[in-house]
Amino acid sequence: MQLKRIDPRYYVLLFLTSFVAAGQLFLGFFQQWDSMFTAVTAAVAAELVLTRMLRGRWIVPLSALITGLGVSLLLSSHLLWPYALASVLSIGIKHTVRIGGKHLFNPNNVAMCFMLWFLPQYAVSTPKQWTNGYEIMAFILLLGAVAAYTAGRLDTVLAFISGFALFAAVRSFLFGDPLFFAFGPMLGASFQLFCFFMITDPQTTPPTRRARVLFALGIAAVDAALRVMEVTNSPFYSAFLIALFVGLPYRLYNRRQTSKLAME
Known part of the structure; x- marks a missing residue:
């Protein structure tokens, strides 16, 4: 009897929930619980409403939970409404900007780019504040690796980390950046969150x-x-630009090729 495969999203949800819990209980995150609840509530509400309007049915908002937790970790603001706005933007982009039935951009990434570019006075990316508690971080990173592996995207994570290290060395050699400055971001949990959550979306x-x-x-x-x-x-x-100028043409090309094969 073949065992039913566990939805990889549950591992992502466990990864993000562990991040939130560790940040609040051990690592001293700037964000408070209310920002997390605001982001998650807005994401879930937007998912339920849009799914009902566009597809005519109700769903279990597992993806929205992941989106809301991601927003609460990636965004930093002294107000609550930016968390709600970023969550609603993420869900809205997921449902509207699509090719071949799949969303084109990572919704959290586009929402973060919007907030950081157009509303920098209200929202910033998460400060580099998570550099202590290495035992806790090691456990969370293990969960991240499991989540990426089950989603079939561990190769993406390893390629990005390798590329970042290579280009950090190049920047240090060519432009005189101190080694710790060039490689320093790799030691922060914000970097790990980007690796394991932002660039591993199977869609x-x-x-x-x-x-x-x-x-x-x-x-x-x-x-x-x-x-x-x-x-x-x-x-x-960088993730947005690659999705726009590389991912979009790649998706359009694959769609044309699939259409040609279907017509033959």
């Missing part, structure tokens, strides 16, 4: 291993270029 990453590796290396390369230009929040912008 918005390529289906083949080779394409996923190139996708991740592309994000690392654009991130390095933006860091040289001293652009803040470079990981979010």
